[in-house]
Amino acid sequence: EAGVAQSPRYKIIEKRQSVAFWCNPISGHATLYWYQQILGQGPKLLIQFQNNGVVDDSQLPKDRFSAERLKGVDSTLKIQPAKLEDSAVYLCASSATLNEQFFGPGTRLTVL
Amino acid sequence: QKEVEQNSGPLSVPEGAIASLNCTYSDRGSQSFFWYRQYSGKSPELIMFIYSNGDKEDGRFTAQLNKASQYVSLLIRDSQPSDSATYLCAFYGGSQGNLIFGKGTKLSVKP
Numbered sequence: 001e002a003g004v005a006q007s008p009r010y011k012i013i014e015k016r017q018s019v020a021f022w023c024n025p026i027s028g029h030a031t032l033y034w035y036q037q038i039l040g041q042g043p044k045l046l047i048q049f050q051n052n053g054v055v056d057d058s059q060l061p062k063d064r065f066s067a068e069r070l071k072g073v074d075s076t077l078k079i080q081p082a083k084l085e086d087s088a089v090y091l092c093a094s095s096a097t098l099n100e101q102f103f104g105p106g107t108r109l110t111v112l
Numbered sequence: 113q114k115e116v117e118q119n120s121g122p123l124s125v126p127e128g129a130i131a132s133l134n135c136t137y138s139d140r141g142s143q144s145f146f147w148y149r150q151y152s153g154k155s156p157e158l159i160m161f162i163y164s165n166g167d168k169e170d171g172r173f174t175a176q177l178n179k180a181s182q183y184v185s186l187l188i189r190d191s192q193p194s195d196s197a198t199y200l201c202a203f204y205g206g207s208q209g210n211l212i213f214g215k216g217t218k219l220s221v222k223p
Contacts, residue, residue: 033210040120040215041215041216042116042200042202042213042214042215042216043156043200043211043213044213045210045211045212048210056210091155091156098144098204099144099161100158100161101158101211103155103156103157104155105154105155106155
């Protein structure tokens, strides 16, 4: 069974630039999550999708972050404009049940 | 603000010893608790989940839950250098029942 795929794996941008991340969940997983993990911290949920609908985006900085999940499969997370404090690893996860979330390899973002 | 507290470590144990990782949580209503392992530069992977008070064993790993004390722990028996990683405690406590993670405890197992 293929795991959660994410791209790119690394991204370096200047502040105020925009960036987009892509995630392809495990086939058949209805729930998709985007997390932000700052160095030395645990993952923090940004947004949760159930199929193509948003379940929770309460911690998503909506003035600069946006996310979509078209057709209930792939998802993209965008940051525009980026700030220095957005430097982090962005993790995508998917799940079929509440018992286990499967994480992708993550995208390491550096904002200079 | 619902939170998970973990000692950031590092916790250093010799090979073959028992490693004990601890976690406290703020939400008395939480029902589900999870331990994830994260190797440096890698993504988290689930080790165990526990719902009921008491112990749950899986191989060398034992999770312990005490809801009255709002405390959950992970014991790793016969620790191996390959167990060296950061261990994240998490519980379902967000507004939509989302996972809330602690900062993690870094474990180092010395040969």
